[in-house]
Amino acid sequence: MKLKTLEMTLQRLGGFPRPRAALEQYQTPAPLAARLLYHALMKGDIAGKTVCDLGSGTGVLAIGASLLGAARVTGIEIDPCAVEVAQANAALLEADAEFILADVSDASLTGRAGPCDTIIMNPPFGAQKVHADRPFIDLALTLAPVIYSIFNAGSTQFVTSYITGRGKITERIGGIFPLKRTYSFHTRDIQEIEVEILRIIRKS
Ligand code: SAH
Numbered sequence: 001m002k003l004k005t006l007e008m009t010l011q012r013l014g015g016f017p018r019p020r021a022a023l024e025q026y027q028t029p030a031p032l033a034a035r036l037l038y039h040a041l042m043k044g045d046i047a048g049k050t051v052c053d054l055g056s057g058t059g060v061l062a063i064g065a066s067l068l069g070a071a072r073v074t075g076i077e078i079d080p081c082a083v084e085v086a087q088a089n090a091a092l093l094e095a096d097a098e099f100i101l102a103d104v105s106d107a108s109l110t111g112r113a114g115p116c117d118t119i120i121m122n123p124p125f126g127a128q129k130v131h132a133d134r135p136f137i138d139l140a141l142t143l144a145p146v147i148y149s150i151f152n153a154g155s156t157q158f159v160t161s162y163i164t165g166r167g168k169i170t171e172r173i174g175g176i177f178p179l180k181r182t183y184s185f186h187t188r189d190i191q192e193i194e195v196e197i198l199r200i201i202r203k204s
Contacts, residue, residue: 001067007034010064013089016057016082021183023079024124024132028060028150032175033122036197037064039173040118040148043199046070049117052143054104054136059086059097061120066095073097074113076104105135114143122150134162141166145202150177153194163200171199 056075123136
């Protein structure tokens with residue numbers, strides 16, 4: 001599947017029906033999701049691989065990975081409403097992905113969801129709950145040797161020091177996250193947030 005086709009296909013997916021600010025629920029826009037997935041595909045980290053999406057939300061990343069030929073895809077998500085939407089979205093595109101209702105901080109997940117080859121994720125940036133992204137990074141490093149994650153632009157330094165001794169960043173791809181007005185504290189119809197996609201490899 002071509003990048004543009006993937007992007008157009010992911011555009012068809014349903015969003016969060018009642019987005020919850022406390023969980024930082026923002027669906028990754030199709031162009032950014034497709035970019036992350038296609039990059040991972042080109043690096044040999046998707047096709048034929050077992051892939052896990054942490055905080056899978058409405059399933060954009062998980063479903064995209066399945067469409068690009070992942071052998072097995074699992075999404076982990078704390079919000080039951082989001083899991084329902086993700087399942088409906090997977091059915092819509094006839095994608096093969098399983099969604100587990102769980103908190104990424106749940107220690108039993110290590111055995112239930114992993115190990116896997118590749119993690120893809122767009123975790124909360126920690127705007128509502130400080131350090132909300134940390135359990136995502138911790139679980140990702142436990143589950144897989146390769147991680148692709150979207151962060152706020154300028155996070156490289158924090159991530160580098162947070163994962164010291166456990167992993168390292170091998171690539172950084174800049175991108176834009178056009179944030180639609182979703183919550184009452186949003187003051188503009190669309191706000192463009194600069195983000196970065198980081199590829200992290202676990203220390204072996
Ligand atoms: N991956 C999706 C959603 C990103 S928004 C996408 O790319 O579109 C972040 C997601 O993480 C939300 O769906 C939110 O409900 C989920 N989330 C937040 N805290 C969580 C936690 N502790 N455990 C599991 N999921 C969590």
